[in-house]
Amino acid sequence: MDGRRWLKVAILLCLVVVSAGRELKFRHNHQFPIYNHTLATILVEYASAVYLSDLTELFTWTCSRCDGLTKGFEMIELIVDVQHCLQGFVGVAKDLNAIVIAFRGTQERSIQNWVEDLYWKQLDLNYPGMPDAMVHHGFYNAYHNTTVRPGVLSAVKEAQELYGDLQIMVTGHSMGGAMAAFCGLDLMVNCKAQNVQVMTFGQPRVGNSAFVSYYNELMPNTIRVTNGHDMVPHLPPYYSYFPQKTYHHFPREVWLHSIGFGSLVYPVEKVCDGSGEDPTCSRSVSGKSISDHLMYYGVKLGGDPEGTCRIVMDPHVAAYRTEDLSGNLVFSKYPSASVLKINTDLDPNVQGSII
Ligand SMILES: *[C@@H]1O[C@H](CO)[C@@H](O)[C@H](O)[C@H]1NC(C)=O
Numbered sequence: 001m002d003g004r005r006w007l008k009v010a011i012l013l014c015l016v017v018v019s020a021g022r023e024l025k026f027r028h029n030h031q032f033p034i035y036n037h038t039l040a041t042i043l044v045e046y047a048s049a050v051y052l053s054d055l056t057e058l059f060t061w062t063c064s065r066c067d068g069l070t071k072g073f074e075m076i077e078l079i080v081d082v083q084h085c086l087q088g089f090v091g092v093a094k095d096l097n098a099i100v101i102a103f104r105g106t107q108e109r110s111i112q113n114w115v116e117d118l119y120w121k122q123l124d125l126n127y128p129g130m131p132d133a134m135v136h137h138g139f140y141n142a143y144h145n146t147t148v149r150p151g152v153l154s155a156v157k158e159a160q161e162l163y164g165d166l167q168i169m170v171t172g173h174s175m176g177g178a179m180a181a182f183c184g185l186d187l188m189v190n191c192k193a194q195n196v197q198v199m200t201f202g203q204p205r206v207g208n209s210a211f212v213s214y215y216n217e218l219m220p221n222t223i224r225v226t227n228g229h230d231m232v233p234h235l236p237p238y239y240s241y242f243p244q245k246t247y248h249h250f251p252r253e254v255w256l257h258s259i260g261f262g263s264l265v266y267p268v269e270k271v272c273d274g275s276g277e278d279p280t281c282s283r284s285v286s287g288k289s290i291s292d293h294l295m296y297y298g299v300k301l302g303g304d305p306e307g308t309c310r311i312v313m314d315p316h317v318a319a320y321r322t323e324d325l326s327g328n329l330v331f332s333k334y335p336s337a338s339v340l341k342i343n344t345d346l347d348p349n350v351q352g353s354i355i
Pocket residue numbers: 036037038039096
């Protein structure tokens with residue numbers, strides 16, 4: 001072979017390498033969500049508002065937590081699964097040009113007890129359609145096996161009919177974050193929705209590493225915010241010596257914490273690596289704080305008062321409701337469109353203590 005031919009081969013190889021490099025770089029940019037601080041400070045207010053038990057104030061978006069950055073939110077549907085003490089809503093945020101879906105975290109017991117129970121949650125359910133992907137049945141069921149899912153899906157459809165194909169932003173705090181992740185995945189996989197993004201605050205782990213691979217592939221536009229020493233993101237535990245068997249977080253974590261000393265303390269928002277289990281983020285601290293769990297970006301999360309499932313509504317808003325045989329409620333701005341599926345086949349054993 002003469003020199004010129006070698007040269008050609010070499011040039012060709014370079015081109016291949018360069019274009020492969022470009023391809024990778026492009027995929028890299030495309031693949032990873034960009035953390036947007038402003039958006040986080042807005043979505044956390046939705047995740048906070050959904051905890052409130054005065055359904056009138058929530059439905060009409062006049063609650064104490066409905067003011068700041070979420071002003072002007074157009075509620076479409078408020079879903080109250082009384083049976084399992086779950087709550088969520090779907091509406092349109094015109095300033096974000098997005099449908100916002102928010103889920104409440106746990107309300108049924110003291111947060112301390114709930115967190116302690118998280119240690120013992122098993123990876124006991126195979127996520128349908130994803131070989132080897134295991135999740136905890138309670139988190140899965142809270143979204144998939146209650147009135148929450150049919151309520152959310154019909155409201156999303158309604159919002160799309162009214163406002164067109166907007167971006168969908170799914171959010172939630174604590175267990176509501178776990179539900180947000182399942183909802184985002186559901187919209188993407190089963191409803192073929194485009195443009196879904198998930199942002200959660202202080203959520204627990206929900207599945208194993210096989211689940212995380214699928215999740216990450218399907219829902220790359222996910223940000224999982226953790227705060228300081230918040231205990232919940234540390235649970236159920238991650239066992240680094242059993243990588244195939246353990247719970248595993250999906251990416252991308254953004255860890256809020258403070259660095260510095262004395263009067264020189266300043267806040268940092270660290271965008272973590274793509275593993276989901278970046279050892280230099282929240283995993284670098286022991287994580288034993290409940291108070292860090294209940295405050296993100298200076299916004300209070302959790303119920304008021306904590307730990308009750310009571311609901312409050314006045315006759316005006318009651319007129320918008322549909323109720324099923326179990327007392328579950330859906331409030332819809334467009335009642336004709338509301339489809340509260342009467343879920344007769346729920347497992348009676350999960351009632352009242354879904355996780
Ligand atoms: C961040 O989000 C806000 C609110 O949605 C938006 O106005 C802004 O353009 C976003 N910034 C970037 C860099 O995407």
